[in-house]
Amino acid sequence: MPNSQINLNSLQKNISMNDLEFKQQVLDPISDSFCAAKWYNATIWLGSGQTTSCHHPPAHAINRSEIATNPSAIHNTAQKKQDRADMQAGRRPSGCEYCWKIEDMGRDAVSDRVYKSKIYPIEALNEAAKTPAQNDINLKTLEISFDRTCNFACSYCNPAFSSTWANDIKRNGPYTNLVSDGRNHFTHTHDSSQLYTFGESNPYVDAFFQWWETDLHKNLQELRITGGEPLMSGYTWQLIDWFKSNQGRSQTRLAINSNLGMPKDKLHAFVDRVKDIPHLEIYTSNESVGVQAEYIRDGLDYELWMNNAQELLEHTDIKALHFMCTINALCLDTLPHFLTQLLRLKQTYGKQRVSFTLNILRFPSFQSALVLSDELRNNFKSVLEVWLQMFGSHPLLQEHEINHLKRLIDYLDVVKTPHSEAFDRPKLLNDFKQFYSQYDRRRDKDFCRTFPALADWYNTL
Numbered sequence: 001m002p003n004s005q006i007n008l009n010s011l012q013k014n015i016s017m018n019d020l021e022f023k024q025q026v027l028d029p030i031s032d033s034f035c036a037a038k039w040y041n042a043t044i045w046l047g048s049g050q051t052t053s054c055h056h057p058p059a060h061a062i063n064r065s066e067i068a069t070n071p072s073a074i075h076n077t078a079q080k081k082q083d084r085a086d087m088q089a090g091r092r093p094s095g096c097e098y099c100w101k102i103e104d105m106g107r108d109a110v111s112d113r114v115y116k117s118k119i120y121p122i123e124a125l126n127e128a129a130k131t132p133a134q135n136d137i138n139l140k141t142l143e144i145s146f147d148r149t150c151n152f153a154c155s156y157c158n159p160a161f162s163s164t165w166a167n168d169i170k171r172n173g174p175y176t177n178l179v180s181d182g183r184n185h186f187t188h189t190h191d192s193s194q195l196y197t198f199g200e201s202n203p204y205v206d207a208f209f210q211w212w213e214t215d216l217h218k219n220l221q222e223l224r225i226t227g228g229e230p231l232m233s234g235y236t237w238q239l240i241d242w243f244k245s246n247q248g249r250s251q252t253r254l255a256i257n258s259n260l261g262m263p264k265d266k267l268h269a270f271v272d273r274v275k276d277i278p279h280l281e282i283y284t285s286n287e288s289v290g291v292q293a294e295y296i297r298d299g300l301d302y303e304l305w306m307n308n309a310q311e312l313l314e315h316t317d318i319k320a321l322h323f324m325c326t327i328n329a330l331c332l333d334t335l336p337h338f339l340t341q342l343l344r345l346k347q348t349y350g351k352q353r354v355s356f357t358l359n360i361l362r363f364p365s366f367q368s369a370l371v372l373s374d375e376l377r378n379n380f381k382s383v384l385e386v387w388l389q390m391f392g393s394h395p396l397l398q399e400h401e402i403n404h405l406k407r408l409i410d411y412l413d414v415v416k417t418p419h420s421e422a423f424d425r426p427k428l429l430n431d432f433k434q435f436y437s438q439y440d441r442r443r444d445k446d447f448c449r450t451f452p453a454l455a456d457w458y459n460t461l
């Protein structure tokens, strides 16, 4: 039987099991702490020389001298090899605390290590389990960021991921009097996040392209480029050109995260360049409409963004345009309107070609929807319930989209998801007011005028 056939069968087997069955029948027999992401998945920040296996463990440094002779060490770091050895032996790597906390809620609790493993065939999991932990492993799914250059400075982002955010801090100094931001996201320029500029020799980027040419392009299933805004990096265009001129050499699916806030000439250049790339998927972010979206995602021109999204769907063969909604305290007022706009896009361009996810923001915690008063949460929840009643059985909605909406409604339910302990809440409310009053001054914005539904509550803080 050819390999692809084996993989397809075992993947179908994964899918037919529910998540708990998969944990109990596939993962736990390998070990109580096994997670395939440590072997096959990575995010790598090439601008700062850091990596992690999924978004939960903190990023750690890539060894510069190691990559000079072994480019795969941008993924196969000493830290990950130690974590793999721990997982093979059933020990819990401390960086994966996010999953252990969930699993400690009970034997039946399903953490992300299940979802991050289930996407790979059982053969691949067994191979990871028995491969000596010191061996180098080829990735199957990879997210890379070349640098943090970005023309936006969204309120829930920070200088580590946006050069425009870094410029805000450079020009106006640190945000002050924030007491819940233990990692000091808004108090310095995070210059260690961007060690090199485009054109300057960057050993991490060199190692990536070397590994890509020799090995990575042969087996990698998905390469997703993130940023900053990746289309502002020359390296992204270099990779796009590789895919264009090496068609048939690689089965890797290319995906690009873009804020789609580029001017028309840049958009047209992009449309032209990606025309013949098969299976290309684009991810973009937004979660509200009009001036509210422009307030949250500073730098955005909503009309231009929506127009760019439509043009991309109209004039390219991209497989899908995914809208990633970061659910925060400010977006709930116009989220239903936004979802209706997405439904209209689906009507024109198709159920699968336009998709969305509702990702609940956890950090910075003072921007979480949980800071809102019970009354506001209830109001927003009710409007979303009405939207779900009206459209929940719409044939153009995908199953995960309906599930995400139900999950959000539960999250906003003050009984099902109570406020964090009394100890934290005053700090979060303090930071909400402190942050947005400084954001207004620095960015020439007006919270109360932009969010009239929140103004009375905001003024009491």
Ligand code: SF4
Pocket: 035, 036, 037, 038, 053, 054, 055, 056, 057, 095, 096, 097, 098, 099, 111, 112, 113, 114, 116
């Ligand atoms: S165990 Fe959890 S935190 Fe660790 S890599 Fe897997 S999914 Fe991520």
